Amino acid sequence: MKNTLIKDNEYETMSTTDTEIEWIDKRNYVVIKPPKEFDFRECMVYLGRSDIECLHRIKGEELYKVIKIDDQMILLKVTSDNKEISISFLNKTPDKPIKTQVVRYVWDMFDLGTNLSEFYSAMKGDSILERLTEKYFGLRVIKINDLFEALSWAVIGQQINLKFAYTLKKRLVEGYGEGLKYKGEEYWLFPKPQVIADLDVSELKELQFTTRKAEYIISLAKYMTNGELTMEKLEDLKSYEAIHKRLLALRGVGNWTADYVIMKCFNLDKAFPISDVGLHNALKNILELSEKPSIDEIEKMAEKWRGWESYATFYLWRSLYD
DNA sequence: ATCCAGGAACTGT
DNA sequence: ACAGTTCATGGA
Numbered sequence: 160m161k162n163t164l165i166k167d168n169e170y171e172t173m174s175t176t177d178t179e180i181e182w183i184d185k186r187n188y189v190v191i192k193p194p195k196e197f198d199f200r201e202c203m204v205y206l207g208r209s210d211i212e213c214l215h216r217i218k219g220e221e222l223y224k225v226i227k228i229d230d231q232m233i234l235l236k237v238t239s240d241n242k243e244i245s246i247s248f249l250n251k252t253p254d255k256p257i258k259t260q261v262v263r264y265v266w267d268m269f270d271l272g273t274n275l276s277e278f279y280s281a282m283k284g285d286s287i288l289e290r291l292t293e294k295y296f297g298l299r300v301i302k303i304n305d306l307f308e309a310l311s312w313a314v315i316g317q318q319i320n321l322k323f324a325y326t327l328k329k330r331l332v333e334g335y336g337e338g339l340k341y342k343g344e345e346y347w348l349f350p351k352p353q354v355i356a357d358l359d360v361s362e363l364k365e366l367q368f369t370t371r372k373a374e375y376i377i378s379l380a381k382y383m384t385n386g387e388l389t390m391e392k393l394e395d396l397k398s399y400e401a402i403h404k405r406l407l408a409l410r411g412v413g414n415w416t417a418d419y420v421i422m423k424c425f426n427l428d429k430a431f432p433i434s435d436v437g438l439h440n441a442l443k444n445i446l447e448l449s450e451k452p453s454i455d456e457i458e459k460m461a462e463k464w465r466g467w468e469s470y471a472t473f474y475l476w477r478s479l480y481d
Numbered sequence: 482a483t484c485c486a487g488g489a490a491c492t493g494t
Numbered sequence: 495a496c497a498g499t500t501c502a503t504g505g506a
Contacts (some may be wrong), residue, residue: 482497483506484505484506485504485505485506486504486505486506487501488501489501490499490500490501491498491499491500491501492497492499492500493496493497493498493499494495494496494497494498494500
């Protein structure tokens with residue numbers, strides 16, 4: 160992580176694996192320069208899809224979220240006019256090394272390193288996606304930087320309606336996560352696997368988790384705390400296929416969960432939760448079908464999406480919130 | 482009341 | 495390999 164200070168009030172750059180992040184340190188806030196294919200409002204529509212989401216708060220066009228870096232709870236307010244993304248530090252102004260990590264966090268959360276123009280040109284001529292890429296121009300896959308959170312959230316969402324899924328997540332977060340109070344409101348972090356690993360199934364059943372969901376999440380937490388399952392180990396596998404196979408070996412993780420997690424935690428845009436009911440409903444609506452399309456039919460439609468299945472899925476999900 | 486929900490494991494063939 | 499069954503509870 161090298162930072163080159165150029166001049167006061169000019170962008171300094173931070174290199175990532177594939178791009179450079181341009182940003183400015185303004186003391187109690189920082190400014191990031193996003194790529195031109197970025198629309199903050201479109202991303203906020205997705206972020207605002209549940210009114211009981213507990214891991215961030217939306218007020219008007221402002222996103223509030225607490226994150227933890229180097230053992231410090233940092234409450235962020237994120238806003239953007241699409242030319243700049245501004246990140247304000249509300250509860251404390253961190254030092255420079257922490258700020259660089261916050262910049263990376265927000266950069267990754269909005270998947271700003273992906274070249275969306277490539278996606279858009281690949282979708283030209285596609286009967287479904289071309290229209291969506293125009294309609295939702297600048298929408299980016301909202302990532303989850305915590306593998307355990309992504310896995311747990313996917314397990315929670317298995318075979319139950321989304322509203323109840325959010326209720327379960329809220330109970331888990333407020334029961335076992337760390338919170339920060341600021342101006343009368345609470346902000347939460349997703350629980351650490353170390354905490355969940357020591358729970359008994361009965362403790363999660365009290366929150367109305369089913370026995371299976373409780374078993375899955377506790378065993379995933381154990382794998383993560385004993386080091387069998389880490390982000391680093393998965394990244395070392397490199398390919399989508401290898402990571403997918405590794406995730407499938409975990410109890411409670413099937414095809415849908417593996418693809419969902421890869422989509423939310425990795426920069427592998429071919430992850431494709433093809434069995435997803437939301438995806439099916441989006442296609443049914445857009446194509447004005449009387450029944451949801453079959454997997455075979457979706458595979459046929461998705462031939463043109465090859466390499467961009469995650470983004471195609473995400474744009475279809477977005478269409479559910481119009 | 483009935484059906485389904487951002488599925489996955491288990492069982493039997 | 496593949497299809498059918500079970501899990502389990504809330505929401506519309």
